[in-house]
Amino acid sequence: MSINFLFLGRRSLIVFLFTSIMRFALKPIEVFASSEDSIDEWNLSNDQWKKKLSPEAYSVLRKEGTERPFSNSLNNEKREGVFHCAGCDFPLFTSKTKFDSGTGWPSFWDHLPGSIETKLDFKLIVPRTEYHCARCLGHQGHVFNDGPAPTGKRFCNNGVALIFRPGSV
Numbered sequence: 001m002s003i004n005f006l007f008l009g010r011r012s013l014i015v016f017l018f019t020s021i022m023r024f025a026l027k028p029i030e031v032f033a034s035s036e037d038s039i040d041e042w043n044l045s046n047d048q049w050k051k052k053l054s055p056e057a058y059s060v061l062r063k064e065g066t067e068r069p070f071s072n073s074l075n076n077e078k079r080e081g082v083f084h085c086a087g088c089d090f091p092l093f094t095s096k097t098k099f100d101s102g103t104g105w106p107s108f109w110d111h112l113p114g115s116i117e118t119k120l121d122f123k124l125i126v127p128r129t130e131y132h133c134a135r136c137l138g139h140q141g142h143v144f145n146d147g148p149a150p151t152g153k154r155f156c157n158n159g160v161a162l163i164f165r166p167g168s169v
């Protein structure tokens with residue numbers, strides 16, 4: 001009886017050690033799987049984006065539309081803070097690089113590092129550089145070479161594609 005009990009005890013100990021080792025060994029796989037999920041989180045279908053965004057934001061972010069100039073209140077936003085992507089909340093610009101371009105669209109002379117990606121578009125026949133959020137790929141606006149120092153760039157952004165979060169930067 002006691003030998004049997006010892007045998008069972010040892011077997012459960014082995015099972016316990018084995019499952020602990022396996023749990024430890026599988027941990028990196030779980031972490032990897034969850035980071036894969038976060039990439040997929042922004043790889044939504046058009047219908048999913050339509051449900052998530054306002055019609056105006058959907059038109060700009062997912063269909064590369066352009067809002068009417070002077071139509072968005074962020075054009076006049078002068079407080080200190082960060083401008084995030086309205087699609088996925090990724091921080092794109094800070095108030096430190098915002099300036100009044102007089103165009104009617106929120107304008108910046110630089111973006112946060114790694115926050116945007118660019119590509120050429122030919123919608124107006126003359127090539128323009130379109131830029132989008134690096135995370136959800138939502139279209140934000142176009143970048144031109146007539147901006148102020150120190151970069152000389154003008155990131156002309158649709159206000160509806162941004163969310164402003166006031167705070168010190």
Ligand SMILES: [Zn+2]
Pocket residue numbers: 085086087088089090133134135136137138
């Ligand atoms: Zn985004």
